[in-house]
Amino acid sequence: MSDQNKRVGVFLCECGRRIAPLLDLAGLRQKLQDQDAAATVAIEPFPCLPPGMASMKKIIQDNDINRVVVAGCEARIMLKKLERELAEVGLEQGQIDMVNLRDHVAQVHDLAPEEMAAKGYKLIKAAVAGLEALESTPKELVEWNGPVVILGGGIATYAAAQELVRREIDCIIAVVTDDWEDEIRMLHEHYPGERHYYDRLENIMREVDQSPYVRRITVGNLSKLIGRTGNYQLTFEDMGSELPRVYQAGAVIACLDGQMLNQGTDFGHDGVNVICHTEAEEMIWTRGVPEGKVLFWLNDYEANQSEFVHLSARAAWAMGRYMRDHSPNTQVTIMYNSKMPIPLSAGERKLGRQLGITWVPYDGALRPTVQQGYLTYCDPESHIEQEMPWDKLILSPRRSLGQEVTKVAQVMGLDVREGEFLEQKHAKVRPEMQGREETFLAGSARYPCDLHEALRQGRRAAAKTAELVLKAKAGELYAPRMVCVVDTSKCIGCGLCKEICDCGGIEPVEGHGGGIPRHVDPLVCTGGGTCAAACPYHALTLQNNTLAQREARVAALARDLAPGEAIAFGCAWGGLAAADNAGVKGLKYSPGTYMLGVSCIGQIDPSVMARALLEGSPGVLLIGCPPEECHHSYGVDHTWSRVNMIRKLLEFSGMDRRRVALAHSDLNQPEEYIKTVESFERLMAELGPIEQTPENLEKLQGIYATVNNPRVRWVIGATMRRPWEDVYPGNQRNALAFDQDLLGILMEEFVRERVTRILQTEKRPMKLPELAGAIKEEPELVRESLHEMVSEGVIGRLHKDGVAYYVLRT
Amino acid sequence: MIEFKINDQPVEAQAGWTVLDTARQYGIHIPTLCHHEAVEPSGNCRLCVVELRDGDWSKVVISCMYPVQDGLQVYTDSDRVKNVRRWILEMLLSECPASSEIQRLAQEYGVEQTRFAIHDPEEDCILCGLCVRTCKEVVGVSAISMVGRGVHKVIGTPYMMPSDACVACGSCVTVCPTGAMRRRLDLVRGEPKTRMAHSAV
Known part of the structure; x- marks a missing residue:
C-alpha cells in the first residue's frame, strides 16, 4: 500500500439507537460524498461487531482504502479493537482515527438531527485532514544485540538469573565475589534475620551457578551505561590495573540492595551489648547464640523510619525464634x-x-x-513507667541507600534524590512500557523489603525482560508506532528534550551528551510528545502522530467554524475522557465547542494554537489533566508555558489574551468539564471572531512565525517544568524577572519575524517607515530590530538618495 | 452463509457471529447491560435473552453468546422473553435500586417495584463485570476484579486499597452501564494527591 496514494474511508456508526435517530447520518454521508471529503463513506449499524467489521474490511479492500475514520464512540475504549481487527487488511496504528459522534455530539446536545450532522461533518473533516497529512512509517524492528546483563551485585541477581535460565536466555551476572557461597555469608548485612530462607536461596544460587546460560563476571562498579533497549554498552570500573571492561548488552537489570546502618549513641549503641540487627546476626554466625535476656527494641519510630518497622519486627521475630530454637537458656x-x-x-x-x-x-x-541493663518504657495500659531488663539489647537498623548503590543508580540515569530510595512514582501509561522500574530494578534499594520480596522483584524484572528477549529472538520485537523520533540532521544536541522528558527515553547517540544528536528509545518513550512540541528546531517528531497532522486538523476545522464556535483540545486522561463521560451520562451542554482528542495536551505545539487562530478560530481551549496528574512528563505544565507565550503575542497584536486558555479536567467530573466548556463558549461569544482584516492576518502570521522561531522556542523551553522541580513554575523568586525578559524577547522576535515576512512577500527593498507602516508598529522599535538583523546578516541595507532601504538576503 | 429467522424476518449471518451480532446488523433491538463491543461477551446480566422456537418447543438463551445456526427461529420480544426480562429486572431492581438505568429499563418493561428484599437502597452496581473485563482486555492492567463470592461479591482492588496497577484511565467509568463505577473510581485510582505516588506502604 503506497503512502503517496492516501485514500481515506469514513465509516459512520449508527450505534443502535444512540446515534442514528438523533443525528441525520444519511444527510451526513451525502454531504461528505458531495464535498468529496473522503474516498468512500459508508454507514454501518455496528462497525465494531463482527458483521460490521466484516463489511468494513470488505469496503476497505475493495476501495483500496489506507486511512480510516470511524465516527462512532470513544477512541479510548474502541480504538484498540479496531486497530487489532483492521491490521488484517493492512491498516497500522495511526492510520485509524475515531470521531466520537455519540458522546461528543448526538448524546450531549439538544439539536435537530441536521444540526447534529453539521457538527459531525466538521469533526469528521478535521479527522480526515489529519489522516491525509499522515506520513505513515514502516514497521521498525528493534535491534537486539547481546545478552541480558544483571548488575549491581544485589541478591535478587540470582532470582533474576534463575528466571532467565529457565527460559534459556543468556545472561551475564556482574557480582563482587568469585564464589557465591561468600555472598550468602555476607547477606545478613543487607537482609538480617532471613536465615530460614538460606536453604532455598542456596538452591537458586546453585542452579544459576551450574547453568551454561550464565556467565559470571567479577568487576567493579558500573562506570558508564549508554545505548537503548536492545543495544546497551556497559563499562565497569576494573578492580585491577587492567583497562575498564566493556560489555554489550541487550537489556540491563539492576539488582541493588540497600544498606543497613547502625544506630548512633543516642540509642545507646556501643557495638558490644547494645547492637543492631546486622551485628546480632554476625554474633550468631561467629560466636553462637548469647545466653541470658535478649531484648529486641523495635525503635524504628524513634529513628524516624516507622514505615519500615514491620521489616524490623519480622527480622527480630526470625532471629528470636532462631535463638530460642538453639539455646534454651536464652529469653527473648x-x-x-x-x-x-x-x-x-x-x-x-x-x-x-x-x-x-x-x-x-x-x-x-x-x-x-536505655540504661545499663534496663530499658525504661511507659506501659500503655497502666501508664506506669516500667523497666525491662536486658543482657543484650538489639536495635533496629537504619535503612539507607548506600554510597555504592547511589553511584550505580546515578550512572544508570535513575533519579537519585537525597534521603529517598530508588522507587519512582511515574505516572503510568502503557502497561507494556519498558521504562518502568519493575522491568529493570530489583532489591531493597528500590524500597526496603525483605529477602523474599527482593527475590520476587528480581524474578519479575527478569520475566518482563524475558518477554522482550523472546520477542526479539523470534524477530517480532517492533518499536511502537507512536513514539518520538529524532531527525539527526536537524538535531543540534542541545539536550532540552532530555531535560524535560520524564519517561527517560531520550539519550545521546553516543557518549554522555554535549553537541551530539539525541535518539529515542522507542520501548521507553510514552509517546506524550511534549518534547517534540518543545524542540527549537522541530528535529524531534512524534511519528505517525505529527505536528503536521495536528495542524492539518485544526486548519480544516477552523476554516469550517461558524461564528461563536471554537476549537478545544482534550487529552485522553483528562478533557477528552471527561467529554466521553459526559456523553455516557447523557448530560446536555451547548454545542459550540469542537473537541479534538490528543493523547497528551503537551503534544499541542504552540504552532498548532497559532495555526488555529490564523485559520479563523476565535480561540483555542486546551483541556488537560488536573495539575500534578499529567501522565506524560508534565505535558500539562509545559502547555502552561506555551499558552502563556501565545497570550503575550496576542496582546502585542492588540487581541484579547483570553482567546487561548488552558483548563484542567478530571475524567470523573463531567459536570465540571461542562462548566469549563460553557464558560469558554460564553467568552468566545463575548469576544466574537477575530476580524479577518489584512492587518490582523499579518499579525497572526507573525505569531505563527514567532512561535516557530528557534530562539523563542529555546527560551520557552527554558521555562518549562523539569521532572525534578517540585512545583510549577519552578522558583517563584525569579519568575517575574524572567517573565519580563521573556516579554522583551518575544517582542523582538515578533517584530523580526514580521519584518522578514513583509520583505519576503514584497520582494523589493523597503524603507523603514514603509516597513513600520506595514506591520503597524512604532518606527523606533522596528529600527532597532532592523539594525540587529543587518548586523547579523539576515537582511541587507542599501542607501539610495541618502535613505536606507532594507532587503532580504537570500 | 448461515440463514435463519429473527422475529420471522429472514437474516443471513456468517459462522462465528452470535445471535446478538446478527440482530444488531439488521437493526433489531435487543436490550443489553453487560455487553460491550470492545470486549468479549460474558453473559452476565442475562438481559439480552431471546426465545428460540422449534415447533411447539422453545427455549430461552442469551443472545450475546449464542452462536448462529442454520434454521434458528429467534424471537427477541415474545411474551416469554418479556417475562424473563421482567424477572431479571425485578431482581436487578432489588440488587441495585439506586441505578437510574435499571429503573428506566424496568419502567420500559412495566416493572414498577420489586418483590425481593432490598439489602442496600444506595447500591447501583449490578456486578456485570464489564469494568473488570475492560480493565483486562482493553487497558491490559487488571487493576480491578470481582472480590468475594456469592452475596459478598463486589468490584474492587486487592485488599480494597488504591491499586498500584491502575493507570487512572477511567475506562471503567466510561463503559459502566449503570454509572456505578463513578463513585468507586477513587477507591481504585487513589485520592488525587497520591494518585501519581502510590507508595509501597
Whole structure:
C-alpha cells in the first residue's frame, strides 16, 4: 500500500439507537460524498461487531482504502479493537482515527438531527485532514544485540538469573565475589534475620551457578551505561590495573540492595551489648547464640523510619525464634510501639507462645530510655513507667541507600534524590512500557523489603525482560508506532528534550551528551510528545502522530467554524475522557465547542494554537489533566508555558489574551468539564471572531512565525517544568524577572519575524517607515530590530538618495 | 452463509457471529447491560435473552453468546422473553435500586417495584463485570476484579486499597452501564494527591 496514494474511508456508526435517530447520518454521508471529503463513506449499524467489521474490511479492500475514520464512540475504549481487527487488511496504528459522534455530539446536545450532522461533518473533516497529512512509517524492528546483563551485585541477581535460565536466555551476572557461597555469608548485612530462607536461596544460587546460560563476571562498579533497549554498552570500573571492561548488552537489570546502618549513641549503641540487627546476626554466625535476656527494641519510630518497622519486627521475630530454637537458656523479648500491628500470622503467634517469645508494647508518647541493663518504657495500659531488663539489647537498623548503590543508580540515569530510595512514582501509561522500574530494578534499594520480596522483584524484572528477549529472538520485537523520533540532521544536541522528558527515553547517540544528536528509545518513550512540541528546531517528531497532522486538523476545522464556535483540545486522561463521560451520562451542554482528542495536551505545539487562530478560530481551549496528574512528563505544565507565550503575542497584536486558555479536567467530573466548556463558549461569544482584516492576518502570521522561531522556542523551553522541580513554575523568586525578559524577547522576535515576512512577500527593498507602516508598529522599535538583523546578516541595507532601504538576503 | 429467522424476518449471518451480532446488523433491538463491543461477551446480566422456537418447543438463551445456526427461529420480544426480562429486572431492581438505568429499563418493561428484599437502597452496581473485563482486555492492567463470592461479591482492588496497577484511565467509568463505577473510581485510582505516588506502604 503506497503512502503517496492516501485514500481515506469514513465509516459512520449508527450505534443502535444512540446515534442514528438523533443525528441525520444519511444527510451526513451525502454531504461528505458531495464535498468529496473522503474516498468512500459508508454507514454501518455496528462497525465494531463482527458483521460490521466484516463489511468494513470488505469496503476497505475493495476501495483500496489506507486511512480510516470511524465516527462512532470513544477512541479510548474502541480504538484498540479496531486497530487489532483492521491490521488484517493492512491498516497500522495511526492510520485509524475515531470521531466520537455519540458522546461528543448526538448524546450531549439538544439539536435537530441536521444540526447534529453539521457538527459531525466538521469533526469528521478535521479527522480526515489529519489522516491525509499522515506520513505513515514502516514497521521498525528493534535491534537486539547481546545478552541480558544483571548488575549491581544485589541478591535478587540470582532470582533474576534463575528466571532467565529457565527460559534459556543468556545472561551475564556482574557480582563482587568469585564464589557465591561468600555472598550468602555476607547477606545478613543487607537482609538480617532471613536465615530460614538460606536453604532455598542456596538452591537458586546453585542452579544459576551450574547453568551454561550464565556467565559470571567479577568487576567493579558500573562506570558508564549508554545505548537503548536492545543495544546497551556497559563499562565497569576494573578492580585491577587492567583497562575498564566493556560489555554489550541487550537489556540491563539492576539488582541493588540497600544498606543497613547502625544506630548512633543516642540509642545507646556501643557495638558490644547494645547492637543492631546486622551485628546480632554476625554474633550468631561467629560466636553462637548469647545466653541470658535478649531484648529486641523495635525503635524504628524513634529513628524516624516507622514505615519500615514491620521489616524490623519480622527480622527480630526470625532471629528470636532462631535463638530460642538453639539455646534454651536464652529469653527473648520484643518491645514494640503500641501503635503498630504485630506482623505475625496466627500460626506464628502460636509458635511464639510455645517458644516463650514475649511481645511487650510500649507507649510511643514516651521515648524509651536505655540504661545499663534496663530499658525504661511507659506501659500503655497502666501508664506506669516500667523497666525491662536486658543482657543484650538489639536495635533496629537504619535503612539507607548506600554510597555504592547511589553511584550505580546515578550512572544508570535513575533519579537519585537525597534521603529517598530508588522507587519512582511515574505516572503510568502503557502497561507494556519498558521504562518502568519493575522491568529493570530489583532489591531493597528500590524500597526496603525483605529477602523474599527482593527475590520476587528480581524474578519479575527478569520475566518482563524475558518477554522482550523472546520477542526479539523470534524477530517480532517492533518499536511502537507512536513514539518520538529524532531527525539527526536537524538535531543540534542541545539536550532540552532530555531535560524535560520524564519517561527517560531520550539519550545521546553516543557518549554522555554535549553537541551530539539525541535518539529515542522507542520501548521507553510514552509517546506524550511534549518534547517534540518543545524542540527549537522541530528535529524531534512524534511519528505517525505529527505536528503536521495536528495542524492539518485544526486548519480544516477552523476554516469550517461558524461564528461563536471554537476549537478545544482534550487529552485522553483528562478533557477528552471527561467529554466521553459526559456523553455516557447523557448530560446536555451547548454545542459550540469542537473537541479534538490528543493523547497528551503537551503534544499541542504552540504552532498548532497559532495555526488555529490564523485559520479563523476565535480561540483555542486546551483541556488537560488536573495539575500534578499529567501522565506524560508534565505535558500539562509545559502547555502552561506555551499558552502563556501565545497570550503575550496576542496582546502585542492588540487581541484579547483570553482567546487561548488552558483548563484542567478530571475524567470523573463531567459536570465540571461542562462548566469549563460553557464558560469558554460564553467568552468566545463575548469576544466574537477575530476580524479577518489584512492587518490582523499579518499579525497572526507573525505569531505563527514567532512561535516557530528557534530562539523563542529555546527560551520557552527554558521555562518549562523539569521532572525534578517540585512545583510549577519552578522558583517563584525569579519568575517575574524572567517573565519580563521573556516579554522583551518575544517582542523582538515578533517584530523580526514580521519584518522578514513583509520583505519576503514584497520582494523589493523597503524603507523603514514603509516597513513600520506595514506591520503597524512604532518606527523606533522596528529600527532597532532592523539594525540587529543587518548586523547579523539576515537582511541587507542599501542607501539610495541618502535613505536606507532594507532587503532580504537570500 | 448461515440463514435463519429473527422475529420471522429472514437474516443471513456468517459462522462465528452470535445471535446478538446478527440482530444488531439488521437493526433489531435487543436490550443489553453487560455487553460491550470492545470486549468479549460474558453473559452476565442475562438481559439480552431471546426465545428460540422449534415447533411447539422453545427455549430461552442469551443472545450475546449464542452462536448462529442454520434454521434458528429467534424471537427477541415474545411474551416469554418479556417475562424473563421482567424477572431479571425485578431482581436487578432489588440488587441495585439506586441505578437510574435499571429503573428506566424496568419502567420500559412495566416493572414498577420489586418483590425481593432490598439489602442496600444506595447500591447501583449490578456486578456485570464489564469494568473488570475492560480493565483486562482493553487497558491490559487488571487493576480491578470481582472480590468475594456469592452475596459478598463486589468490584474492587486487592485488599480494597488504591491499586498500584491502575493507570487512572477511567475506562471503567466510561463503559459502566449503570454509572456505578463513578463513585468507586477513587477507591481504585487513589485520592488525587497520591494518585501519581502510590507508595509501597
